[in-house]
Amino acid sequence: MSDTSKPLISVVAPVYNTSKYLRQCIESVINQSYENWxxxxxxxxxxxxxxxxxxxxxxxxxxxxxxxxxxxxxxxARNNGISAAMANMGGVFISLRxxxxxxx
Numbered sequence: 193m194s195d196t197s198k199p200l201i202s203v204v205a206p207v208y209n210t211s212k213y214l215r216q217c218i219e220s221v222i223n224q225s226y227e228n229w230x231x232x233x234x235x236x237x238x239x240x241x242x243x244x245x246x247x248x249x250x251x252x253x254x255x256x257x258x259x260x261x262x263x264x265x266x267x268x269a270r271n272n273g274i275s276a277a278m279a280n281m282g283g284v285f286i287s288l289r290x291x292x293x294x295x296x
Contacts, residue, residue, distance in 0.1 A: 204273035237263030
């Protein structure tokens with residue numbers, strides 16, 4: 193349950209073919225101790241299982257919102273997520289970029 197006495201944090205995550213890492217990303221936001229957040233997942237026309245994963249989490253967690261769009265690139269996806277954010281002008285926006293980390 194979110195504590196509305198604290199500022200709302202809007203986390204925007206553009207999503208494109210990241211199904212391998214997406215659950216870990218979403219779980220890392222859900223498991224934060226700070227509770228007054230919203231996660232906006234912007235499906236940028238992904239062709240893997242990412243859109244289904246986004247929808248699955250949005251059904252389970254009311255603070256997660258999903259926007260589906262045709263592929264328009266990272267910048268457009270991020271901007272559309274920010275536009276969808278419900279935080280006030282004084283709110284904090286965090287944009288996540290999912291990518292594979294190099295292995296050593």
